[in-house]
Amino acid sequence: MPSVNPDQSDKDSEPFVEVDPTGRYGRYTELLGSGAVKKVYRAFDQEEGIEVAWNQVKLRNFSDDPAMIDRLYSEVRLLRSLTNNSIISLYSFWRDEEHNTLNFITEVCTSGNLREYRKKHRQVSMKALKKWSKQILKGLNYLHSHEPCIIHRDLNCSNVFVNGNTGQVKVGDLGLAAIVGKNHSAHSILGTPEFMAPELYDEHYTELIDIYSFGMCVLEMVTLEIPYSECDNVAKIYKKVSSGVKPQALDKVRDADVRAFIERCIAQPGERPSAAELLKDPFYDEVDDYDENV
Structure with a gap:
């Protein structure tokens, strides 16, 4: 036209x-x-x-x-x-x-990705961080409950985008997403090492790897630090992740509720909640849908 x-x-x-x-x-x-x-x-x-x-x-x-x-x-x-x-x-x-x-x-999201946006705006309330993270969870819940189930597999703060004038947050870059069948399992190793769940390395995993990555996103949002930045190469990250060593950034989270929430997200797969369960978590009690401007 x-x-x-x-x-x-x-x-x-x-x-x-x-x-x-x-x-x-x-x-x-x-x-x-x-x-x-x-x-x-x-x-x-x-x-x-x-x-x-x-x-x-x-x-x-x-x-x-x-x-x-x-x-x-x-x-x-x-x-x-x-x-x-x-x-x-x-x-x-x-x-x-x-x-x-x-x-x-x-x-297009007018304010770029969440990593850049958070670095630019360092003074942000915990309530605002919760609003952002809840919207990411809503996106994951949509993907995970889709028929067939979709696993993002590369969720991190540079793949989440922001409309700063509304506080709207959206999940993007689905280039590594896997569409899985009824057993919800996938088998290839890919993603961003700092955000990859330990079971990814075993090449047998479910959509709960996205919840682990989401926990690492929340950690980065809160601390302004990429998880495992103490490691100078991928091999060291893999060694820590596979042996259950948490990122040092977790020690910088002062709020006990926030830390407990992150630890739930990055727990072992059998103890890790789904996106739907996390959306009902008391962590989000102060964030109602009207607040999110979505």
């Missing part, structure tokens, strides 16, 4: 550097984020008049890894099927054969 004022040469307008095949979405040069697999640019939806995120993956980087390309397509198909306030929405996707890229348009 053409825009009302299609003259991109107007000195006040910001030119698009790329437009999707339908002409609806235009991409700007500004980079919102960059990861190992994709780049995310600021973009505009001309039909709705809203800013969006244009995610672009250069498929030639994975020409010798068809499994990775399959996984990327899986992420896109998966995202397209999800509708939840606490999960990043996907609007459109296509493959650009000429440039060999996979492109997908998602909603």
Whole structure:
């Protein structure tokens, strides 16, 4: 659909550097984020008049890894099927054969990821941290109760996004998510080491690994420290995690209730509560749904 004022040469307008095949979405040069697999640019939806995120993956980087390309397509198909306030929405996707890229348009969160946002705003009440964490839990509960069950597998504060003007928090980056069957178990090792549950290394785990990662997210939110930052390599992290040694950051949590809540999340799998159970935890008694602005 053409825009009302299609003259991109107007000195006040910001030119698009790329437009999707339908002409609806235009991409700007500004980079919102960059990861190992994709780049995310600021973009505009001309039909709705809203800013969006244009995610672009250069498929030639994975020409010798068809499994990775399959996984990327899986992420896109998966995202397209999800509708939840606490999960990043996907609007459109296509493959650009000429440039060999996979492109997908998602909603944009104006304040970036939670890790950056928390570092920027160091003076935050415990109530605000609880509001954020409760919204992450709602997203996890949606994924885990989805048919079939979806395990995120790479939940950390850089994969959670914030709309700072509303306090809204959303789970994103489902690139490593696994769709599991009725037994809710998966078998491959992947994720971000500091946030990976010990049973992940045993290659037999359930959606409760996301609860462990969630506990580590809460720990980072409270202490402003990435868990196991005392370790200078992945091998040392693995050794501590697999032998049950808790991250040193946990000792910095002064509030006994907060510490107990985190410890419940990172307990052994048999003692770890589900997202649905944690949402009913007294920890959230002071945070009602109206407070969350969702």
